[in-house]
Amino acid sequence: MTDKNKRFTKGIIRKREDLTSDLWKVWIEPGEKFNFDPGQYCTVGYKDIERPYSIASSPDEDLIELFIELVPKPLGNLTPLLHKLNVGAEITLRKRPKGIFKFQSQFKNHIMISTVTGVAPFVSMIRSIDFKNTDYKIWIFEGASFIDEFGYSNELTSVSKTNEKISFTPTCSRPDDPKNSSWKGVTGRVNKIFSSIYDLENIEKEDTILYACGHPDMVSDVEKKYSNKFNFIEEKFWKP
Ligand SMILES: Cc1cc2nc3c(=O)[nH]c(=O)nc-3n(C[C@H](O)[C@H](O)[C@H](O)COP(=O)(O)OP(=O)(O)OC[C@H]3O[C@@H](n4cnc5c(N)ncnc54)[C@H](O)[C@@H]3O)c2cc1C
Incomplete structure (x- = not known):
């Protein structure tokens, strides 16, 4: 060989x-x-x-x-x-998969923040976790400029409706664009909105991990603001 x-x-x-x-x-x-x-x-x-x-x-x-x-x-x-x-x-x-950006099973609270394709690893995690007999709580946030970029919205919305341990929040950063005129959901950049939606004061920091994946500017912003407050891991998809 x-x-x-x-x-x-x-x-x-x-x-x-x-x-x-x-x-x-x-x-x-x-x-x-x-x-x-x-x-x-x-x-x-x-x-x-x-x-x-x-x-x-x-x-x-x-x-x-x-x-x-x-x-x-x-x-x-x-x-x-x-x-x-x-x-x-x-x-x-x-042949070899790579990466340390994996589900961190030692934590109870998992806050997953992504832009567009950055949701992919979180989809894999959600599809793989056996939620029975665990007390995980998972919040997935996905930001996109256009609403047709939410590639897993149906799956994640459906799973969040049937599993009370999972919440999914897509947010549109350009709500005024005519292409997004039908959008009735959350608006704003994902790095800004997740802290206002999720009551960060009310969770045990040591039980919580924050994941950020996708656009490097979003990841850097989340890192700057929250990496000293929470356990934090990141995956930047390219160098800015
Ligand atoms: C760990 C990891 C996981 C990744 N997972 C995904 C994934 O699931 N889906 C995915 O689409 N990409 C993902 N990427 C990015 C992917 O590896 C490529 O970089 C990307 O597809 C562009 O490849 P390219 O050869 O066409 O352009 P490249 O030759 O890689 O890029 C040229 C330049 O374009 C810019 N650039 C690269 N990607 C983007 C982008 N998306 N938007 C704007 N500018 C960009 C950069 O400045 C780069 O220097 C991942 C990257 C990493 C490091």
């Missing part, structure tokens, strides 16, 4: 769902069993360009589900190529 074969397997795109012209979900069948922990990412490659992508599926699912945003040319390198790939196309996948 060559060194490359030891590190890589192939991935076949089995399903694709476009949410907008620059946001899509893709389901990949790995060439071999792909074990990971909820919250981790996989490394996807095409034509020798590789990038990390947080996994939205749970480890129990056969296909690896990703939620990807197109960074158009000339800035973006891999996403303009991935965006052209349809069902049946082959990509490469590093």
Whole structure:
């Protein structure tokens, strides 16, 4: 086995769902069993360009589900190529998942803050946690400029209605844009609104972990304001 074969397997795109012209979900069948922990990412490659992508599926699912945003040319390198790939196309996948941005089971309260595709690791966590016999309380916040960018809104709203331990708050940062005219939910940037909605004074800090994932400016802002108040972990999707 060559060194490359030891590190890589192939991935076949089995399903694709476009949410907008620059946001899509893709389901990949790995060439071999792909074990990971909820919250981790996989490394996807095409034509020798590789990038990390947080996994939205749970480890129990056969296909690896990703939620990807197109960074158009000339800035973006891999996403303009991935965006052209349809069902049946082959990509490469590093065999090892990576990342320490995982569900922190030692805490009772979990506040998860994300922008758009940054919700992916939280979806994986929610799909994986066995809520029976636990007293976890989970608050998921997702910010987006446009309401069609909330890729997991149906799933997370539905799960929050049937499980009192989970709350989901999507917030639209551009409510005045005509594209968002039907929005009746929370408005404002996610890094600003979560503290006003969630009574931060009323929780035990040592029982609480704050996760922030996605846009680097949002993550940095949350980090600056809250990392000395709560246990905190972060995943920035790119360098600003
Ligand atoms: C741990 C980790 C997990 C990630 N998970 C996801 C995920 O689940 N979904 C996802 O879509 N991306 C995710 N990313 C980002 C992803 O790895 C790529 O960087 C992104 O898809 C752009 O790839 P590219 O090759 O097209 O552009 P690149 O060549 O990587 O980027 C070129 C430049 O574009 C800017 N940039 C990169 N991404 C964005 C963006 N989204 N919006 C605006 N500017 C950007 C940066 O300034 C960068 O220098 C993750 C990144 C990390 C580090």
